[in-house]
Amino acid sequence: MPFTALGLIPALARAAQQQQFHTPTPIQAAAIPAVLQGRDVLLQARTGSGKTAAFGLPLLQRVHDARGDGPRRWRGLVLAPTRELAMQIGATLTALAAQLPRPLKIMTVYGGVSINPQMMALRGGADIVVATPGRLLDLLDRNALRADDVATVVLDEADRLLDLGFADELADILAQLPATRQTLLCSATLPTQVDTLAASQLRDPCRVAPDDAPQDLAAIEQRAIAVDTARRAALLVHLLRETGWAQALVFVATQHTTEHLAAKLAQAGIAAAAFHGDLGQGRRIQVLSDFKAGRLPVVICTDVAARGIDIAQLPAVVNYDLPRSTADYVHRIGRTGRAGEHGVAVSFVAPGHEAHWQLIEKRQGRRVPREIVAGFEPKETTPTTPGPGGIKGRRKSKKDKLREAAAAAGGNPKS
Template identity: 45%
Template sequence: MPFSKFNLCPLILKALEQNDYSTPTPIQEKVIPLVLQKHDIMAKAQTGSGKTASFVLPILNIYSQNKALGKAKIKALILTPTRELTLQVANSFDIFSEFLEKKPKVVSVIGGQSIGDQLLDIQKGCDIVVATPGRLLDIIKKGQINLSNLEFFVLDEADKMLDLGFEDELELVLNSLPDIRQNLLFSATYPPKMLEIASKITQNPTEVSIAFEEPTVQTIKQRAIEVNLENRSALLRDIISNEKLEQVLVFMANKRASDNIASKFRKYGLKAESFHGDLIQEDRNITLENFKTKKTNILFATDIAARGLHIDDISCVVNYDLPRSADDYIHRIGRTGRAGKSGLAISFITLENKEHFKLIQKRSNIKLDFEQVEGFELIGNPIEKQKGKEPIKGKRKSKKDKLREQNENKSN
């Protein structure tokens, strides 16, 4: 089905054509008509499914029909968990509105950049604000933003927002919004806490669920390579060299490790950089741009890069350190094999994490054969999980005893 079936503004269709968007993805096919029909949406879809365009396009279409004169008022607020995703969503609004007679004024509100400049842009008048919760809350507390004319509230990558600890900020932002608005929620997963927050945002949403897109996963060749912890760095260099991998995204457990290994790779003459939340925003932007334009071909990153980064030409994703969960594994490997291209995902399996990876496989419904690379064979025995000491009977209070004590204290 072509995008023209949605009866979008011809000038938006022109921008779609200009940017090689020909056929809607499943999430776009379901969500765009519902948004145009003014439904609240609670959508479940994986990263990389095209959900950004599923809300950007209908919001722009409705904006294009509004001929209001005078100073621009904020009609749409999009909340995202990371600065990079904020900038990319704002860029999508710019791309798809390129040919509109009156382009919407879009302001990105993120930390790491001048709050004064952002306040000035808002006060000059804007139509759309794309923001991270912390910085938006700073501006709300200053009383420098008017959200009373808001028509759309979009919560993007909602579960990731909870993972990053933005629950309290989200509650405060919600308290600042007008009661009557159209709500669009997008999340890869809906754990109980997310459902609780969703119920505070919208009471009667239309639920849209897009299963993990198996054809996308099937274009990704997944490998599990056994290696001792201390040999991972040398093995990675060997794989990149022998298999002539071009753009490699390597997931690390923490920021310090990302910096250290990137520095080590540069000493070997490789074009490597690190990417994590401690970088100032300017450096984050430059690092990503270098990777996108292939000035850098190896990017060592924390999970900040697992969601929301739209880089189509990543040839290989490496789990140098394993993710915590099966969901995180899927999000990580989904950075490669995008836009119908094939991709490669490699996970390093050590004595320490072998059992954890077996659990990830089970929950991801995948089964990989463990392999070894000559010269880097895994040496040693699997580490058995230590069992804790059994509790001594009678030493710990039972639930009944605790409840009895609580009741006694209340009566006293």
């Protein structure tokens, strides 16, 4: 089925072809007609499903159709949880819009850099703004943008927006937008807080969750290797040398670990770079550029920093530290095995983290056999502390803590 059959104008259909979208993916075939019709859409799609084009192509067409000959009016807003994802979305929209007969001004704004150049660039208006929540609020507060004319708002990776603590900022932004608007909510997972957000913001939404999404996830080769905590770095070096992966994205729990592990790999003669939120913007851009170009084989990152890392044909993802939740696990492994390509996701499971890993297995509905690599047989016999960050959904409740305190004091706690 060609893109024109979905209602896209020829210029955008050609642009999709040039961006290697030769035929619509299932998520695009389901979402594009609904967005073009002006409907609100709840789009559940993992990384690699063609989600950005699924909302980007119809957004561009609607903004283009509404573009007059007068001053530019801000018609489209895309909110993203991190600057890397915002930059990626902005670049994709700009490339897709290149052949439109009436040029559109697409601006990408984010924090961590001076606001003044962004304010200068917004003089004369913009047609579409891609933004992180904090920086958008700064621009609204300084009257660099007026939200009166926004007709379509996209909340991309809504689960991450909420997980990263943007709930208050998001509520403030949505309150400033016109009450009558089109809202598109995109999320790889649909936890309760995302369902609540969707219920409050979407009107009679079209729900898009292609039947092939679980199959795509299952197609990723998932491996779980039992290894002692202290032997993980050595095992990672071994795998990088023996597997022949051209590139690997390694997930850890803390910024400190990204730097520490990158240094260990460097000592072993493996080029690697740390990637986390406290890196300067110039350094972040350089690391991503080198990784995407294949000049850098290994990047070690935290969950927050990884949002927006989009590497075509990335062969491997390694969970050096286990993620806190199944949703985080889905986001991580979705960086590989994209668009039908083969990918492998390796998780290191220390004896003390077995219960954590079993919870992830249970919630994704898939058992992953444990492997033992010769020379790295685990020797730990007693459980260690839970993985960095704890297990999401397994924190002690206030009542549990009161019971423990009363028991320690010799009391008889109420049930």
